[in-house]
Amino acid sequence: MDDSMIIVSLDIGTTAMKVVVANVAKGQINVIGIGSAHSKGMNRGVIVDIDKASEAIREAVKKAASQSNTEVHDIVVGLPANGVQISSCQGTIALGSQTKEIEDDDVQQVMSASLMQTLPAEQEYVALIPNDFSVDGFKNIKDPRGMIGSRLEFNGILYSLPKSIVHNIVKAVERAGLNIVHEVLAPAALSQVALDDGEKNFGAIIVDLGGGQSSASVIHDRKLKFSTVDPEGGNLVVHDISVVLNTTIANAAKLQRYYGTVDVQTASDVEEFPVEVVGHDEPQSVSSKYLSEIIAARVQQIFERLQKRLVAVNAFELPGGVIITGGLAEMDGVDKLAQQVFGAKVKIFIPKQMGLRHPAFSESLGLVSYAQSLSELDILAHDVIHQYTPSPRTGSTQANIPINQPETDSLDNSSNKDVTPMGEKFKNFWKKFFD
16 A cells, blocks of 8 residues: 655745655655745745745746656745744643543644633744643643543643744745645754754754854754744855955855855965956955855854854753754854854754755755654644634633743853752753743
């Protein structure tokens, strides 16, 4: 019996729209088509012109469909982490006056009850991730269906994004003639492929160096617990090269691609290459070291800003270290500079699948992997989110515990954490922040 299925992912990026068509069977992902188109209507990770964005999406889909010989209608789309708010949620329902067997409807009802809390008017829920259930006081149940009881409790994690970001993505995809079957936050998709099991469970940091922006996200217990976005990315590196060397953006992009390195110490001040400079008839010579200094200055600024926000939530106490991916991660020396700034172990993730062996395709592959690993409970939760209509007087007696704190707030103000035993330090930390 053939249990294979086709999954199509759409990564809406600042510099490129990327579409991957994959045949998934028995947990194995086989990429059969790839399409990429230059992005239009984008600014720093978000859509600012729906028509232009939909045009670029159509172009990328057309290429992927042609290569895979597949008609593309349904897609899994990535959502940026811009403005994401993360909070824990709890819900409780009575199953009836008599003990009964718990069914899908009961699970969805208790999930819906967990949404009854105040949500800012400009935000909308985009994901609900189950943690566990309790049946008649018996806790830590992962799937209560089939059990019997009279009282069902649920706790999970809620994710919301600004309505404008979600609306523009949905409209652009619809105008491209596509149907969204699932939305996935980009950091969650990246964690599917960039982290191993130990890093997902015990905690790690993912840094995504994109074209229009960069992000740093904390994954713990296989869930996204914190994310912050820096409004600078690879495009500004190219811009810096263009301004400093007085050359066109196109030339600057080529210089970064063919000669760029972030490792200033190993770059040669003897090796030179010609650069077409505005106002000069003949190309001017520029050393590899000088180009490296231009690039490294911008990348270091990005890392330093992300580092401050990660320190504020004690993220570097996680044992998994830092995993870097995204288009800018391909440059030589990025890992060395990151290790210097972050003071943690660092590694680069590059997909191994044929045709995707570039860090810019990490999210595309992650979206496919995320979609194929969805459980029945995940799908039930997804349906609850999309059927939810907030009330004008929404409120709750349940505690709404913020997880993604303001970037200036520290989540651990203890002054004696250095003398706390390592195991107890982790226990206390997660209790305050990630539990």
